[in-house]
Amino acid sequence: MIVLEKIKEKAKELLAENKVEVVLGFTRGTLPGKCTPYFARKVDEVENFVWEEGCNHNLANYLTKLSQKAAIIVKGCDSRSIINLIKENQITREQVYIIGGTCPSTGECPDCQHQEAVIADYKISEGEGAIEDSFQDVLEFEKLSPEARKEYFYKEASKCIRCYACRNACPACYCKECFVEENLPSWVGKTTGIGDNIIFHLTRAMHVAGRCIDCGACVRACPMGVNLSLLNRKMLKDVQEMFKNVSGLSLDTELALNEYKQDDSQKFLIGGE
Amino acid sequence: MQNLYLPYQMRIEKIVEESPEKDLKTFELSFLDSQDAVDCKYLPGQFAEVSILGIGEAPFGIASAPCETGLVRFSVKKAGLFTENLHQAEVGDIIGLRGPLGNSWPLEKLKGKDIVIIGGGFAFTTLRSMIRFIIEPKNRKDFGQVDIVYGNRNPGQMLYKEELEEWLTRKDLNLHLTIDKPAEGWQNYVGFVPQITEQVIKPSHNAVSLVCGPPIMIKYTLPVLEKLGLNPERIYTSLEMKMKCGIGMCGRCNIGSKYVCKDGPVFSVAELEKLPSEY
Amino acid sequence: MAKYLLTKKDLLIWLKKLQQEYEVLAPVKEKKVYNFGHWDGKSLPDKSYQNTLKPPKDLFFPQHEILLKYKKVKGQRPIIKAADLPEEKRVIFGIRPCDAKSLSLLDKVFLGEEYQDPFYQARRLNTLIISLVCREPKESCFCTQPFSVEGSDIVLFELNDKYLVEPISEKGKNCFPSASYCEADFHIIDKIKEIKINTYEEIASADLTEKLDLIFDSPIWKELQEKCINCGVCSFLCPTCHCFDITDNQQGSKVRNWDSCMFSGFTKQASGHNPRPSGTERLRQRVMHKFKYFPDKYGVVACVGCGRCVEKCPVNLDIRQVLLQIKNGGEKLECRM
Ligand SMILES: Cc1cc2nc3c(=O)[nH]c(=O)nc-3n(C[C@H](O)[C@H](O)[C@H](O)COP(=O)(O)OP(=O)(O)OC[C@H]3O[C@@H](n4cnc5c(N)ncnc54)[C@H](O)[C@@H]3O)c2cc1C
Ligand code: SF4
Ligand code: SF4
Ligand code: SF4
Ligand code: SF4
Ligand code: FES
Numbered sequence: 001m002i003v004l005e006k007i008k009e010k011a012k013e014l015l016a017e018n019k020v021e022v023v024l025g026f027t028r029g030t031l032p033g034k035c036t037p038y039f040a041r042k043v044d045e046v047e048n049f050v051w052e053e054g055c056n057h058n059l060a061n062y063l064t065k066l067s068q069k070a071a072i073i074v075k076g077c078d079s080r081s082i083i084n085l086i087k088e089n090q091i092t093r094e095q096v097y098i099i100g101g102t103c104p105s106t107g108e109c110p111d112c113q114h115q116e117a118v119i120a121d122y123k124i125s126e127g128e129g130a131i132e133d134s135f136q137d138v139l140e141f142e143k144l145s146p147e148a149r150k151e152y153f154y155k156e157a158s159k160c161i162r163c164y165a166c167r168n169a170c171p172a173c174y175c176k177e178c179f180v181e182e183n184l185p186s187w188v189g190k191t192t193g194i195g196d197n198i199i200f201h202l203t204r205a206m207h208v209a210g211r212c213i214d215c216g217a218c219v220r221a222c223p224m225g226v227n228l229s230l231l232n233r234k235m236l237k238d239v240q241e242m243f244k245n246v247s248g249l250s251l252d253t254e255l256a257l258n259e260y261k262q263d264d265s266q267k268f269l270i271g272g273e
Numbered sequence: 274m275q276n277l278y279l280p281y282q283m284r285i286e287k288i289v290e291e292s293p294e295k296d297l298k299t300f301e302l303s304f305l306d307s308q309d310a311v312d313c314k315y316l317p318g319q320f321a322e323v324s325i326l327g328i329g330e331a332p333f334g335i336a337s338a339p340c341e342t343g344l345v346r347f348s349v350k351k352a353g354l355f356t357e358n359l360h361q362a363e364v365g366d367i368i369g370l371r372g373p374l375g376n377s378w379p380l381e382k383l384k385g386k387d388i389v390i391i392g393g394g395f396a397f398t399t400l401r402s403m404i405r406f407i408i409e410p411k412n413r414k415d416f417g418q419v420d421i422v423y424g425n426r427n428p429g430q431m432l433y434k435e436e437l438e439e440w441l442t443r444k445d446l447n448l449h450l451t452i453d454k455p456a457e458g459w460q461n462y463v464g465f466v467p468q469i470t471e472q473v474i475k476p477s478h479n480a481v482s483l484v485c486g487p488p489i490m491i492k493y494t495l496p497v498l499e500k501l502g503l504n505p506e507r508i509y510t511s512l513e514m515k516m517k518c519g520i521g522m523c524g525r526c527n528i529g530s531k532y533v534c535k536d537g538p539v540f541s542v543a544e545l546e547k548l549p550s551e552y
Numbered sequence: 553m554a555k556y557l558l559t560k561k562d563l564l565i566w567l568k569k570l571q572q573e574y575e576v577l578a579p580v581k582e583k584k585v586y587n588f589g590h591w592d593g594k595s596l597p598d599k600s601y602q603n604t605l606k607p608p609k610d611l612f613f614p615q616h617e618i619l620l621k622y623k624k625v626k627g628q629r630p631i632i633k634a635a636d637l638p639e640e641k642r643v644i645f646g647i648r649p650c651d652a653k654s655l656s657l658l659d660k661v662f663l664g665e666e667y668q669d670p671f672y673q674a675r676r677l678n679t680l681i682i683s684l685v686c687r688e689p690k691e692s693c694f695c696t697q698p699f700s701v702e703g704s705d706i707v708l709f710e711l712n713d714k715y716l717v718e719p720i721s722e723k724g725k726n727c728f729p730s731a732s733y734c735e736a737d738f739h740i741i742d743k744i745k746e747i748k749i750n751t752y753e754e755i756a757s758a759d760l761t762e763k764l765d766l767i768f769d770s771p772i773w774k775e776l777q778e779k780c781i782n783c784g785v786c787s788f789l790c791p792t793c794h795c796f797d798i799t800d801n802q803q804g805s806k807v808r809n810w811d812s813c814m815f816s817g818f819t820k821q822a823s824g825h826n827p828r829p830s831g832t833e834r835l836r837q838r839v840m841h842k843f844k845y846f847p848d849k850y851g852v853v854a855c856v857g858c859g860r861c862v863e864k865c866p867v868n869l870d871i872r873q874v875l876l877q878i879k880n881g882g883e884k885l886e887c888r889m
Binding site: 029030031032034035036037038039057061062161162163164165167168169181186189190191192193220221223224225 | 583585605606615616691692778779781782783784785788789797799801807809810812815816817862863864866867868869870872873
Binding site: 276324520527 | 619624661668669793798800806822827833840841844845
């Protein structure tokens with residue numbers, strides 16, 4: 001049976017037997033190559049699901065907002081976000097039924113290491129398994145002088161219009177009130193001046209460090225083509241090296257920055273190792 | 274071209290602590306430049322954006338009346354960033370005022386009419402301005418009988434206590450003060466505003482009513498007023514929405530196609546019935 | 553109105569001449585994307601130019617703008633000064649008719665009868681708008697008036713290697729030396745018809761406004777907004793969205809910044825009360841404002857069909873589909889692949 005048929009069959013069964021109230025997946029969008037998140041609540045709506053190139057939004061993002069029992073059709077990155085959300089007590093394992101597959105939309109992320117769902121109640125396909133991340137892009141970047149690296153980030157950040165699509169598309173950004181909106185005190189100015197933009201992006205990068213799973217949702221959401229990927233992946237690589245931790249792979253380990261060990265690396269501190 | 278955002282500079286002349294909870298203060302301000310006092314002409318019911326440099330601006334109903342020349346008064350409840358900072362201000366400090374903004378109580382429609390003023394809590398500010406306007410000797414003959422019901426949870430929360438004492442003794446208005454529950458030494462009414470309104474206001478087909486207070490009070494007062502013969506065209510209230518510009522540009526304070534800052538804040542209940550209930 | 557025929561060379565000469573007096577802004581390409589920038593004095597937008605990523609509103613109503621500057625002096629009254637008004641004289645060349653029209657909509661907001669925003673006003677007065685009619689619409693566009701002259705001082709049509717120039721406003725007529733060029737005859741003018749116009753039916757028609765009147769409390773809003781992530785993309789990239797916030801910064805200025813009705817804090821009051829607590833009310837506000845409230849107030853819809861929000865919405869929440877669904881009570885826009 002082809003993958004899409006398996007998805008539909010399972011979704012219909014779950015809805016028909018009232019095991020869930022809604023199934024999250026994708027349907028075809030209105031522009032060529034685009035797919036759009038779709039919430040099926042009735043059995044016949046299941047027919048609208050697709051599973052193809054363009055199904056790339058991270059659907060785990062919606063789980064924190066749904067109060068109903070839901071099933072979700074996931075690829076590798078969504079499944080990893082779900083693991084993190086469960087570990088951070090944002091959702092419960094019981095609340096969500098996971099239909100796991102292998103990403104059908106790798107065109108935009110050719111170097112993806114985890115195309116296959118790492119957690120699932122029902123598997124629709126078997127993938128190739130994980131590949132080791134070589135961090136080639138980050139290694140290249142690290143070779144640049146501090147000035148050149150700064151220049152690069154400033155150039156990227158200067159394009160930002162502070163629409164917060166990156167933050168809102170990110171499943172790790174679930175805070176009810178984000179630091180950018182707080183005003184007692186106000187942590188960051190609201191302008192798109194370079195200073196404010198840099199503070200926004202660096203603070204966000206720090207805040208999702210150890211929780212970001214490199215799904216690229218933020219990069220794809222950005223209308224201005226700000227390349228946040230390098231910043232995220234640099235954090236990813238640092239966390240991996242310093243704390244020997246890759247988040248979103250197992251429910252049994254702690255998130256790197258959520259636990260403290262005597263022998264934790266101090267390298268990230270100014271004047272550290 | 275005049276810059277719309279440039280505030281008048283005001284000196285704080287007097288600060289009155291209005292409640293035992295210390296979260297409500299009245300600020301009396303004077304204009305640093307005397308010409309500003311001439312330019313800043315306002316009517317009861319209008320509001321202004323008050324500003325502290327480096328902190329921001331927030332809208333407040335003007336509690337003084339135009340006849341109290343040279344000074345402007347606001348009563349401010351501590352609520353967030355701006356109001357916390359204003360509460361820390363001292364006599365002599367300089368703050369900004371941008372306004373007046375918005376429409377006013379419908380003065381033309383009030384002329385020659387009996388007036389029923391109903392207030393609850395600290396939303397009494399612009400009603401106080403209206404009352405002060407009416408009892409100004411040169412204006413008093415323009416209005417008929419004036420009845421006021423003003424309620425609070427307890428006596429301590431009454432705004433403008435000294436002035437209320439004086440008003441209680443006046444012959445040209447009937448002031449009915451009420452508190453929710455009996456309290457020691459309280460000589461006036463006890464009961465919620467809608468109840469007391471029903472008790473003390475006589476049915477009238479000539480009266481116009483101005484109502485301001487917490488939503489729950491308004492909700493239960495409106496049916497009482499209608500029972501007393503006031504139709505929705507003759508009941509007015511003042512609304513609060515989050516505001517920034519105060520001049521109908523920043524797009525924040527709309528209810529349906531009305532901007533509360535520019536088309537309001539005063540609306541008749543008849544007008545509100547035509548708007549979506551999104552406030 | 554008279555139209556004049558110019559060769560590419562004529563056009564460049566005329567623009568160069570304008571450049572002596574004005575800062576000429578034109579669509580400038582960087583990494584496949586066009587935005588308005590300083591014109592290099594020689595290149596004209598090629599076939600790959602459809603429209604700019606950012607709408608032209610930020611040339612008049614920048615994303616952040618200093619309104620006042622102040623200085624606190626201990627023991628003395630503070631010094632508060634209105635920010636200087638922009639004086640630069642500019643030409644915007646190559647703006648699309650939909651975007652030119654959007655300026656006439658912003659005028660209604662910023663240049664009202666009672667209040668006029670001085671910064672916006674100064675920039676509008678100092679700027680000449682030369683629009684360039686599209687050759688064919690983008691996949692995401694849905695304007696129904698590709699030849700609209702509203703908001704333009706001069707309109708240009710591209711015909712293969714020639715340009716038809718039509719001065720519209722007095723300002724435009726004064727800046728175009730019409731005596732130096734030939735008036736185009738009707739054969740040439742007829743060629744304009746070859747420009748492909750959009751196949752969309754008029755989405756924002758009168759019956760939509762009527763329908764919106766009736767569905768404020770409908771459950772359709774909850775359904776429509778479900779996938780929306782409440783970001784600022786659709787409003788920040790919309791040429792007609794004008795919402796802003798005003799804040800004081802620590803460097804001594806009062807600043808205005810773009811804001812959006814899609815953000816959760818937009819209408820939240822200090823008490824915590826929020827008249828639009830969820831995405832449902834927010835999407836409703838966006839649609840209602842554009843297609844109901846704005847028409848109620850000003851007689852026109854506040855959408856020019858530029859398609860930016862359609863193209864850039866991170867979850868492909870397509871406003872055309874939203875409107876069709878409202879109009880037809882459920883029917884969806886088919887994918888046009
Ligand atoms: C027409 C009108 C008249 C008012 N009159 C009075 C009055 O006489 N006395 C009084 O105590 N309060 C009044 N308010 C409410 C007062 O404006 C808010 O309490 C105040 O803005 C809170 O600001 P903050 O900075 O302390 O709170 P924060 O939550 O820190 O708010 C930040 C900013 O948001 C805006 N904002 C937040 N809440 C409101 C709100 N409820 N209304 C408008 N803007 C808001 C303001 O611009 C404020 O500076 C009035 C509001 C309006 C709209
Ligand atoms: S999505 Fe892009 S433009 Fe929007 S806030 Fe994020 S980086 Fe900035
Ligand atoms: S709503 Fe969308 S299509 Fe309409 S003018 Fe705004 S960005 Fe363009
Ligand atoms: S209310 Fe929303 S839709 Fe209307 S102008 Fe403001 S941001 Fe745009
Ligand atoms: S751009 Fe799309 S996701 Fe973002 S607020 Fe607009 S409709 Fe919602
Ligand atoms: S406060 Fe800006 S529009 Fe009303």
